[in-house]
Amino acid sequence: MKEITIKPIGVIHTPFVEINNMPIQPLAAEGVKGVIELDESFVDGLKDLNGFSHITLIYQFHKVDGYKLQVVPFMDTEPHGIFATKAPKRPNAIGISTVKLMSIKNNLIEIEQIDVLDGTPLIDIKPFYPRYDNREDVQIGWLEKNKNLSVEKLRSDERFK
C-alpha cells in the first residue's frame, strides 16, 4: 500500500524527559502541564478552538523503535495483540491523547493532563465532543479483569523503548 508522509504541525513540551516513570494515560496525568508549540503557519487554524475544554491530540511516539505484534501492557501481566492494547510499540507508532485545553496565546497552547514525552511531534488537534466521541454500553475484553487497577498511580517503565 502507498506510504503516507506526515509533516508534524508542532511539538509538545512536557515535564517528561525519560520514557520510564511516566503516567500511562491522561487519566493518570491529572495536573500535569504542557505546552503545544504550533508551527506559526497554522495559527489561523486555531480560530474558535478556545471554546473547547478538551482537545484530542494525535502524535508520534518518537522514541519508540520498531514494533511488536504481542506485548505485555502496563495494565496486565499477560501478552495481548498490539491492536488490543494502547502500547506505543505499534506498526505505526501513533498515539492519541485527549487533554484539557487551558489557554491559547498566538501559537502556544497550554494544556493539562498530558501523558507524552517532551519533544513529541504533534500531527493533529481535534476538538473533543462527547456526543460523538464518548461511548456507553461497551465491552472491554481483557481489561475487564483489571478495571479496578489504580491507573492513577501506575507509571511506565522501559519495556516499550
Add this chain to the structure above:
Amino acid sequence: MKEITIKPIGVIHTPFVEINNMPIQPLAAEGVKGVIELDESFVDGLKDLNGFSHITLIYQFHKVDGYKLQVVPFMDTEPHGIFATKAPKRPNAIGISTVKLMSIKNNLIEIEQIDVLDGTPLIDIKPFYPRYDNREDVQIGWLEKNKNLSVEKLRSDERFK
C-alpha cells in the same frame, strides 16, 4: 520538523464510493457495515481484540487534496479554524472513528457504524476503553449552539473534496 512515514496496515471496505451524501460521524452511521482487510503480516497483533465491542480506527482521508485553515463544517454555517472542527481538509489528513467490532476472521474484521470512504487506508487500531477515552463535564465551544442538530440525518457534500 522531521517527516514521519506511515505504512498503512490495511484497507477499510465500506458502502461509500462517493465523498458526498455520507454520514458525517459514526453516530450517523448506525447499522452501516464495513470490513477491515488487515495486511496478513499483522494478524498476530489481533490477539484478544475480539473481547472489545468498540475499536478506534486511525486512517487517512485519502481523497482529500490539500488543506484549508478555516472551513465551514457540516455542523455549522460559519467558518471555524480547522483544528476546532473534525473536517477532513486538514494539514495532516488523518481521521479517527470509533466503530463497533462485530467479528474477526483471520485478517478480516467486520465492523459497524463506519463513516469512511471505501478503500480508506488504515493506519492503526486501538481498543476503546471508556474509563480512559470518555470525558464528562466538557465545554464544546461553537458546537454548543448546534448541539440539538439532528446529526443522524445530516450527510456530507463535496465541500472538502
